[in-house]
Amino acid sequence: MTSLDYVFDDDPARIQFDVVWGWLSTDAYWGRSRSREDVATQVARAWRVVGAYRQDTGEQVGFARAVSDGVTFAYLADVFVLPDHRGNALGKGLMRLMIDDGPGAHMRWTLFTNDAHGLYRQFGFAEPDETAMVRPAS
Template sequence: MTLADATPATARYELDADPARIDRDVIWRFMTEHAYWGGWRSRGIVDRQIDASWRVVGCYDRADGAMVGFARAISDGVSLAYLADVFVLPEHRGHGLGVRLVDHMIEGSEGPHFRWMLHTGDAHGLYAKAGFRPPDHTYLERPGRAPDPR
């Protein structure tokens, strides 16, 4: 799906990569209330991750301007990127916004030719629509661990 494929339901929403527009309170609430992957993070860590991101994309409801979805990426800006913290608020799901967020992140940037990586426990179908697939034999990973909260 590309942005040109927007339906009347998705036309209600707009995507924007302006970091100044990101609503950090919405991100923090989602991370603490819904995100299985982000529970270890403090608000300070989430803010640092947003600040250090190569690109952030927000999805906004045109009716009131409220941010209803988010994605961020870290990258060298040349050949490699990692997609993280992609979400759509539960009450706005079912309109293809997750696909649009990922599409805008990748295709609406310098990143279409990058090698993109991500981790997910439950959204393989969404990311497959953007061309993600299991890694080949050349990919190795050293799993991380949460920092000591002290």
């Protein structure tokens, strides 16, 4: 498949929650501690969600979620592409729709990642400067 075999959509009604839960609960190093109900609440209360879908079947193969005040700040979370669909620029497509082509294009965005720095740098993310502080979860 190529990137032309996929579509991206920001319609929350199109999100296939079982796909999102299935990946976050088993494969995401950052998501396995959350319950299904926690993830359902996060998706339902998200400021914005985007999905990547196979053009032919409509199957969801990628996801990203954002939390925001809707004016100046957004937090990017739970970005993934299912393993069988990687290598088709779907991560870039998700980021383009979420950030560059979305209502938050001019906002300050933050995220946490252990392994996808190269992708996020392409969309303007950089390591924080001395003005940034983080209070870890307890």
